[in-house]
Amino acid sequence: MPDLLISASAPDAGFAVVAGITTELVREAQTRHALSPTATAAVGRLTTGAALLGAGLKGKERISLQVQGDGPIRGIVSDVWLIDDERVAARGYAKVPDVDIPLNGRGKFDVAGAIGEGSMQVTKSYEVGQPYAGVVPLHSGEIAEDIASYLVNSEQIPSVVALGVLADPNGVKAAGGVIAQLLPGADEKAVAALEQRALAMPPVTKLINEGADAHALLHALAGPVELRAHRTMSVQFSCRCTREKVEAALLGLGADELAKMAREQTETEATCEFCKKMYVFTKDEVNALATRLKKA
Secondary structure, rough: OOEEEEEEOOOOOOEEEEEEOOOHHHHHHHHHHHHOHHHHHHHHHHHHHHHHHHOOOOOOOEEEEEEOOOOOOOOEEEEEEEEEEOOOEEEEEOOOOOOOOOOOOOOOOOOHHHHHHEEEEEOOOOOOOOOOEEEEEEOOOOOHHHHHHHHHOOOOOOOEEEEEEEEOEEEEEEEEEEEEOOOOOOOHEEEHHHHHHHHHHOOHHHHHOOOOOOOHHHHEEEEEEEHOOEEEEEEOOOOOOOOHHHHHHHHHHHHHHHHHHHHHHHHHEHHHEOOOOEEEEEHHHHHHHHHHHHHH
């Protein structure tokens, strides 16, 4: 089943909804970073949530989600942008990718235990103007509830968020999610009805593992109300790193530090945190960067 995002609205019921299958996206992140099952669930939920929020992006807008905590995983990061009008790109990583802890009391991945107490920051970058960043304390550490908490506290949008990753030591079996947001002017009855449907909805991973696609997830939360389709987009793992960006980071070390690196190492390696691509700079190339700074 291909990874896909579908957004729609139900004006009469007072909400908009976006659903997505992200199994291949999360599988790619797990493989690139050698994530443990618990870390896979954490990164997969955050990256899926970011991708769902990214379905509403335009042009060169970008959304970044960062979760910082005092738990053993330390933090997780996801970044989403548009490749074009029909494709969403996403990436994500964990600061400590091999963290694995026992299942929680419900027999689920203990993502909250891996993250601990902390905060979530959501940064939106626009084509014009300065980025906007909102920070909220973690509500549960289970990611879905934390994204919902951010939406209601920072953007004043009451929302229902359901995210899931089904994984084991052999890899990712299913991943996806759905987010419903109340439309302006929606009344308390709309809120109550949406919450009731969310409580009655089976777990996302159960639905996907049984064959549900993005359309099925959309209707699982929306229920029998009439939906107006808005956008269908593919979603894929991608990265924004380039050799030029790595060079810029090295230049930030300063001429003296670069000259020292060139003296002590025949090669300098730099690895992208998001995609694990390695960039190698020879001694002469590092010296050239140091020289460039000295001439600036």
